[in-house]
Amino acid sequence: MDVQQTASIQKKAFLSAIVILSVLLVSTGIAVRFIPTGAFDYELINGVETIIPGTFQYTNLNPLPIYRIFTAPFEVLVASGNTLVIAIILFLLIIGGSIKVLKEANIIEHFIYKIILRYYNKRYLLLALITLVFMSVGAFIGVFEEIVPLVPIMIILAKKLGWDTKTGLGMSILAAGFGFSAAITNPFTIGVAQQLSNLPLFSGFFYRMIIFLLIYGILLLFLVRHAKRIATDDVVEAIDFSYQAPHPFALKWTILWLVMMMVSILLSPFVPLLQSYNLILITLYFLIAGIGVALVSFKTKKDGLKMYISGSFGMAPGIALILLATGVKQIIVASNVLDTILYRLSTSLEGSQDGTIIIGAYSFVLIANFFIGSGSAKAFLIMPILNPLLDLSEISRQLGVLAFQLGDGFSNMFYPTNAVLLVSLGLAEMSYTKWFKWTVLLQVLVVLISIGLLLIGLGVGY
Secondary structure (H helix, E strand, O other), X not given: OOHHHOOOOOHHHHHHHHHHHHHHHHHHHHHHHXXXXXXXXXXXXXXXXXXXXXXXXXXXXXXXXXXXXXXXXXXXOOOOOOHHHHHHHHHXXXXXXXXXXXXXXXXXXXXXXXXXXXXXXXXXXXXXXXXHHHHHHHHHHOOOHHHHHHHHHHHHHHHHOOOOHHXXXXXXXXXXXXXXXOOOOOHHHHHHHHHHOOOOOOOOHHHHHHHHHHXXXXXXXXXHHHHHHHOOOOHHHHOOOOOOOOOHHHHXXXXXXXXXXXXXXXXXXXXXXXXXXXXXXHHHHHHHHHHHHHHHOOOOHHHHHHHHHHHHHHHOHHHHHHHHHHHHHHHHXXXXXXXHHHHHHHHOOOOOOHHHXXXXXXXXXXXXXXXXXXXXXXXXXXXXXXXXXXXXXXXXXXXXXXXXXXXXXXXXXXXXXXXXXXXXXXXXXXXXXXHHHHHHHHHHHHHHHHHHHHHHHHHHOO
């Protein structure tokens, strides 16, 4: 893969994702016509609509018109509560332009050169450290979408170290996704779910730390095994240390705004305002960095701005993937069958054995994650249903939060309805089919481990 092509959506990968998502969209549109409409009553908790358990009623509304299957991806842009979708689209366009400029100005190459110079003879240690860092930001502060700009950089670094695109994806977005689920203090999943369950914030820390270390070990083993299998024999020969040094001001300017980004990410668990606006702030940091570099690193300012715009247009096909992915959920919501699905899944668990209930709760979240990507949105939908069921069975709400956590995040890196995964694969010029084949056994293993961890938690009274 040529370095200059990294930040654009590659045609073959794009068409593959379009076909998969289009089939899902139409299949969902057909399926919802066979599910009766229904609704819970809702109440406002901290300004967010939350289900009131025991209030479900069938509503017998008319089925969704067939034509809305095809308009659903566009309805997402104006649907209530979908401002995050618009934010991600803008984020993608701005990041695409900035990454293109930073690469063409040799700034990314400069950073990678410095890393390689220090670690090229300790590359597996570097792999372990990078994976740990990406998992940690997901586990401790809930960073996930914000990792996307770093994916092309990690892919280039992996290839320079004699590995491949899969290794770059694995130690960046896959690690962040796994960390998001094997979370320790993730405010968007654990924080929200524990608040809805009336539990002390971030309580149950010790068992989650054990889970994090276990998942880290499994992922690292998976990545190292793959990297060793495909690595070139002589790393030094695989590395080209020659490159044109970037403009001094452009380099310092980029470092300044990268530091600002890291400060925002690290402070977000302690500053609620940052949690709400971090994606916007990071987009702004990259915009300022990219425009600044564009104005000083090229022959003319006009050339620099043209480079930025070309990078943004290179990411434009990713918008279609995002709209199709979120269109699947939009069909379910617009059909008024989401509450029916939640109701039937929850009632199917009533009266079961404790082990069956906690595994069922985990499966419940795992299925919901296919349609609802946002962890906090799922928490507000699911935890009010799950908590009374757990109370009736005398299963701790803490274990219910763990079931929610494990069911929420790992599959983000597997489901084709997750926009972040699709954009990352587009950046990597990799088809979803190849990603599926590479990660499917890892995902199956994680599901089995998650079930085992929940049963252990049940056994020890977690």
